[in-house]
Amino acid sequence: MNSPLRVLVLWFPDWPLRAALGSPPPHPPTALVQANTIVACTASAREHGVRTGQRRRVAQGHLSSLRVLPHDPDRDERAFLPVLHLIEKHAPGVTLLRPGLAIVRARGISRYHGGEAEAAEALTTVLAEAGLPEVRIGVADGPFTAEIAARGPTPCTVVPPGGSREFLAPYPVQVLRDEQIAGLLVRLGVRTLGEFTALAPLDVRDRFGEHGARLHALAAGADSRALTPRPPDPELVRDIEFDSPLAGADQVAFAVRQTADAVMLALGDASVVCTEVRIDLTDDNGVVFSRAWLHPTCFDASDLVDRVRWQLEALAAQSAKEPVDEARAFGGIMAVRIVPAAVDDAAHHQPGLFGSGTDERLHHAVSRVQTMLGHQGVVTAAVAGGRWLADRQVLTPWGERTVPPRDPESPWPGSLPDPLPAEVFRPPRPIGVLSADETTITIDERGALSSDPARIDGAAVQAWAGPWPIHERRWSSGGGKRGHRLQIVDDRDRAWLVFHTGERWWAEGRYR
Incomplete structure (x- = not known):
């Protein structure tokens, strides 16, 4: 039996409830139901006798005011992806066990922070600052023991080696x-x-x-389930080294064309296609710059060359924006390594009997435009959760997987109901909301207007509604973001969504 590794397990209690409600504990008495059976419930519901595995009618018999919501496992996973990305920034190599439970080898992060307890405390602080104060961390020999430790009464439990x-x-x-x-x-x-x-x-x-x-x-503590992340297939990996460093993105892109073709040939021999690729760029200082790229269908050789170019352009732009000392300044590229990180059976990506479909033609056309404009030149929009319109917009470069940082299906008290403005100002633009005597309207602490709106943006006000208060993150040191919203229709048939914060009015959006 393999000797267990020292691992660090991060557990987020009642994660399905957190994903459904969109806020940290404590939660009101709530339960998630699947097939008429309770699959998760809040601590406040458990205090009244509600338990997982109960029938819905039995649970409501214990607590008639119990709020019941349908369970959505896909929502749990979507909501947990941003948490994984945050953990990955501070503890590389994190592995998802299930939504709400992640594991990482303790050796690297404990060495960096000077100890396992110190590493756990550092991660707890980072996650708490990100709005995840409920995290529990266990450190032990093997995932089983570490998970049990994470479920202990304290935020962090470290089981000594051999204990x-x-x-x-x-x-x-x-x-x-x-x-x-x-x-x-x-x-x-x-x-x-x-x-x-x-x-x-x-x-x-x-x-x-x-x-x-x-x-x-x-x-007995002899956990034989070793944590072994799946490495890329070495037979699919291709790299190229240059005799002298290449500085230009076009130079490097031209030089890696044959390498990209070699990757596609290797994928073809294995009857697979690549849906995620990692590109490693090594500069003349020996520093390796890595980035993972996703594709909505599968990569071809030209796609790989484009990703190399985009990565170089982003690296050069970042280097120009954030200069470092000359000893570590970004110079020329000495080597490029293309690693297919995720592959799929080629049979799943064969074209139809009468040629490619509309989606594939669209992808090729958009990719062509993206090649001319750059990686950030073409983006796709998605709706995220949030109370402010700008927070609900998520723009992702074409070809990358869109993962909303906040679940739009979760409840967002204070958010704007449908219909939403057709035009959103990002950032909000200043605007004048004046009274009949041409003075700026103010709002007091009770949410009362100093006078009725008469003019907005140089036009007369025909109708208005509100104000509605909005106040988020009250627990933060700065008191969070707060304001009052107003909907206004002017005599030019324009409908505005404005808000007042501090001493100014801002236009958040406009209806068409």
Whole structure:
């Protein structure tokens, strides 16, 4: 059995509820239901006897005011992706176990922060600042023990190396998550993991088989499930080295054309296509700049060359914007490495009997325009959650996967209901909202206007509604962002969405 690795597990309690409600705990009594069965419930609901696995009618019998929402596993995963990206920035190599539970090897991050407890504290601080204060972290030998530690009463629990058996001993056998074996052990009088590990391994194997032996090893802290991220297939990786550094993006792009063709030939021989690629650029100082690129369908050779060019252009722009010391200044490129990070069966991407469809022709046309304008020249829009219109717009470069940073399906108290303005000003533009005597209208602490609006943007006001207060992130040190919204129609048949904050009025959007 493999010796377990020291790992760090991050657990976000009641994540399906967090994804559904869009706010950190505590939550009002709420439960998620799937197939008329409770699959998740808030701590406030558990206080009244609601439990996972109960029938919906039984749960509502315990608490008649229980709020019931449908469970959406895809929503859980979508909401957790931005959290994974945030963890990845501070702890490279994070692996998703399931939405709300992530794992990373403890060695690298603990060395950087000077210890495992220090690393866990640093991650807790970063996540709390990002609005995720409920995170619990466990550090132990192997994922099983670390997950149990993360579910402890303290924000961070570190199990010393070799101490897994003693740590796990008092826990009930139900934490093994095997109802059949756990029920049989309880009927035999074995109620804790310590009592289970006291049984002879051979007797356990004879009675419960290989699966029981595996659970017996877990209970003893000998977690054999090593954390081994899947490396890219080395037969698909291609690289090129240059005799002298190349400085221009066009020079490098021209030089890697044959390398891109070699990658496509290797993919063809394996009967697969590439849907995600990692490009490593090594400069003349030996510094490696890596970036992962996604594709809505699959890459071809010209797509790979374009990604190399775009990555170089972005790197040059960043270097010009944020200059560093001469010893580490970005210079020429000495080597390019193309790594297919995700592949798919080529049969899933074969063209139709009568040629390619509309989506593929559209992709080629848009990619062509993107090649001429640059990576950020063509973007796709998606709707995210938020209270301000500008926060709900997510623009992603064409070809990359759009992951809204905030779930639009979650409740956003104070957000604007439909219909939404057709034109959104980003950033909001200053505008004048005046009274009949040409003075700027103000709003007091109770949300009352100093006078009725008479003019806006040089036009007479025909009708208006509001104001509606909006105040978010009140717990932040600066008091968050607050204001009052107003809808105004002028005599030019223009409908405005404006808000007042501080001493000024701003136009947030305009209806067409």
